[in-house]
Amino acid sequence: xxxxxxxxxxxxxxxxxxxxxxxxxxxxxxxxxxxxxxxxxxxxxxxxxxxxxxxxxxxxxxxxxxxxxxxxxxxxxxxxxxxxxxxxxxxxxxxxxxxxxxxxxxxxxxxxxxxxxxxxxxxxxxxxxxxxxxxxxxxxxxxxxxxxxxxxxxxxxxxxxxxxxxxxx
Amino acid sequence: xxxxxxxxxxxxxxxxxxxxxxxxxxxxxxxxxxxxxxxxxxxxxxxxxxxxxxxxxxxxxxxxxxxxxxxxxxxxxxxxxxxxxxxxxxxxxxxxxxxxxxxxxxxxxxxxxxxxxxxxxxxxxxxxxxxxxxxxxxxxxxxxxxxxxxxxxxxxxxxxxxxxxxxxxxxxxxxxxxxxxxxxxxxxxxxxxxxxxxxxxxxxxxxxxxxxxxxxxxxxxxxxxxxxxxxxxxxxxxxxxxxxxxxxxxxxxxxxxxxxxxxxxxxxxxxxxxxxxxxxxxxxxxxxxxxxxxxxxxxxxxxxxxxxxxxxxxxxxxxxxxxxxxxxxxxxxxxxxxxxxxxxxxxxxxxxxxxxxxxxxxxxxxxxxxxxxxxxxxxxxxxxxxxxxxxxxxxxxxxxxxxxxxxxxxxxxxxxxxxxxxxxx
Numbered sequence: 001x002x003x004x005x006x007x008x009x010x011x012x013x014x015x016x017x018x019x020x021x022x023x024x025x026x027x028x029x030x031x032x033x034x035x036x037x038x039x040x041x042x043x044x045x046x047x048x049x050x051x052x053x054x055x056x057x058x059x060x061x062x063x064x065x066x067x068x069x070x071x072x073x074x075x076x077x078x079x080x081x082x083x084x085x086x087x088x089x090x091x092x093x094x095x096x097x098x099x100x101x102x103x104x105x106x107x108x109x110x111x112x113x114x115x116x117x118x119x120x121x122x123x124x125x126x127x128x129x130x131x132x133x134x135x136x137x138x139x140x141x142x143x144x145x146x147x148x149x150x151x152x153x154x155x156x157x158x159x160x161x162x163x164x165x166x167x168x169x
Numbered sequence: 170x171x172x173x174x175x176x177x178x179x180x181x182x183x184x185x186x187x188x189x190x191x192x193x194x195x196x197x198x199x200x201x202x203x204x205x206x207x208x209x210x211x212x213x214x215x216x217x218x219x220x221x222x223x224x225x226x227x228x229x230x231x232x233x234x235x236x237x238x239x240x241x242x243x244x245x246x247x248x249x250x251x252x253x254x255x256x257x258x259x260x261x262x263x264x265x266x267x268x269x270x271x272x273x274x275x276x277x278x279x280x281x282x283x284x285x286x287x288x289x290x291x292x293x294x295x296x297x298x299x300x301x302x303x304x305x306x307x308x309x310x311x312x313x314x315x316x317x318x319x320x321x322x323x324x325x326x327x328x329x330x331x332x333x334x335x336x337x338x339x340x341x342x343x344x345x346x347x348x349x350x351x352x353x354x355x356x357x358x359x360x361x362x363x364x365x366x367x368x369x370x371x372x373x374x375x376x377x378x379x380x381x382x383x384x385x386x387x388x389x390x391x392x393x394x395x396x397x398x399x400x401x402x403x404x405x406x407x408x409x410x411x412x413x414x415x416x417x418x419x420x421x422x423x424x425x426x427x428x429x430x431x432x433x434x435x436x437x438x439x440x441x442x443x444x445x446x447x448x449x450x451x452x453x454x455x456x457x458x459x460x461x462x463x464x465x466x467x468x469x470x471x472x473x474x475x476x477x478x479x480x481x482x483x484x485x486x487x488x489x490x491x492x493x494x495x496x497x498x499x500x501x502x503x504x505x506x507x508x509x510x511x512x513x514x515x516x517x518x519x520x521x522x523x524x525x526x527x528x529x530x531x532x533x534x535x536x537x538x539x540x541x542x543x544x545x546x547x548x549x550x551x552x553x554x555x556x557x558x559x560x561x562x563x564x565x566x567x568x569x570x571x572x573x574x575x576x577x578x579x580x581x582x583x584x585x586x587x588x589x590x591x592x593x594x
Contacts (some may be wrong), residue, residue: 021525021526021527022288022289022291022525022527023288024526024527024528026526050415050416051415051418051420051431052418053418053528053530053537053539053556054528054539054541054554054556056541056552056554056556057554058526058543058551058552058554059552070526070528070541072528072539072541072556076415076429076431079436079437081437081528083528102416102418103416103417103418103564104416104417104418104419104561104564105418106564107560107561107563107564108560108561111560115252125200128245129244129245130244130245130248130593130594131245131248132245139250139253140252140253140552144253146253146254146256146257
């Protein structure tokens with residue numbers, strides 16, 4: 001908590017909200033300033049967050065702003081964890097990349113692009129990683145269907161039967 | 170005239186007019202060196218089906234003879250959409266899907282997920298359950314390291330070690346079958362504790378196994394540690410400096426082989442690990458040999474931890490009594506109305522954790538395995554993100570393989586210890 005307060009003093013406009021839940025401290029950061037905040041967390045003595053644990057994308061549909069990205073980082077010298085949250089609107093889903101601060105952000109950011117459609121400006125390799133290169137759509141969005149087969153009951157029997165493949169006469 | 174060219178990054182055949190080789194290679198321009206465009210170096214696909222890539226991993230290698238100029242990993246062949254799928258199931262049903270993420274230590278995946286749920290719900294875990302979880306987690310570590318050792322040494326050429334390691338693993342799988350009924354995907358660790366108590370046959374079999382495995386690890390070390398062929402192939406190869414490893418997000422034995430003392434069981438203890446006395450093996454040079462030595466030493470440490478845990482195993486409950494999250498035992502259903510109501514609610518709807526986001530991490534045999542759970546108060550998870558060690562560790566292959574031979578690359582992939590289910594989910 002003390003760390004997050006120090007961060008807010010250093011970046012009063014960028015760090016908008018600090019919360020603590022079950023022992024984890026989360027600081028909400030404005031997405032344009034995320035690289036400066038991360039670089040500060042990485043370099044400053046007392047912070048020294050040199051290991052980026054995780055980048056997690058979250059889709060908050062129908063709330064606005066729609067997407068959230070959580071950066072979980074860990075400091076090896078000081079044994080502390082901090083979480084930064086960035087909210088990304090649907091109209092302009094871009095965030096500056098943090099690969100300049102932690103090179104290990106490369107693949108996690110590609111995964112967020114692949115699954116949510118959030119582009120990272122300045123990323124060296126913005127391609128799909130888990131899905132095939134020609135896939136359309138971003139699966140982990142809430143409006144993307146899970147894609148299982150509909151169970152055929154008697155009320156929808158004809159509708160589903162018509163879509164089933166059959167040998168051509 | 171249609172010309173069909175092979176699109177190298179994407180392995181598809183492009184049929185079109187006036188398509189030249191330059192256009193297909195153009196997609197690789199940022200990733201491979203300029204020599205590939207003149208034909209000085211060769212692009213070779215170490216394809217998804219390959220015995221040495223430990224699963225369905227595709228590596229696009231740019232080779233100058235046998236020397237690797239660049240290496241582009243292409244993952245995603247084992248992606249099954251587990252994270253999306255878990256959003257459609259209830260919290261407890263989604264637990265079964267976590268087994269399949271890292272299939273070489275399934276119960277540890279369960280443990281990470283349950284730790285995250287327990288952190289979210291503030292659920293207590295009885296002491297007996299915590300010690301049982303430690304025993305199971307360390308058995309998983311032994312299991313995973315045995316498979317790692319067997320496959321890694323098999324890749325380097327010593328085929329007999331593979332069969333020895335899998336023979337040992339059979340005993341561990343028998344132990345898991347005693348405890349959960351399943352050899353691999355046990356789903357034994359549930360929120361609040363473990364699924365059922367240890368059977369009577371488990372502890373004697375476990376003690377017998379521990380004395381057996383320590384002799385076997387001695388045998389492996391005798392076979393490999395001073396073996397000149399093994400040392401030639403592993404020392405000073407695949408060197409990862411410590412700062413580089415931390416910057417690239419490496420965790421687990423791969424990081425400890427480079428000399429960084431970071432073990433989550435010591436730094437952020439979970440499930441009662443701080444009660445047990447064990448060392449964390451650290452390497453020096455960061456080459457394949459040091460990572461091998463770290464994992465072999467970890468097998469011995471796991472043995473020690475399990476022995477201490479057996480002595481420290483208390484009696485008592487094996488799962489929490491909090492009926493809002495944990496179903497009552499069937500015997501109670503005949504006598505207690507509350508038990509019937511709780512059983513009904515938990516089985517039809519599932520439990521409802523409080524709203525919030527948590528992050529819980531464990532030390533898996535590969536590195537930091539963590540779950541980021543987002544809950545909106547409903548019985549289904551809103552978002553489950555798995556921070557898997559293999560996904561992050563694999564990035565280092567992009568840079569570390571340069572300058573080595575393909576034969577060395579095989580050793581490097583094995584020493585970073587990736588499991589593709591862990592990587593792709």
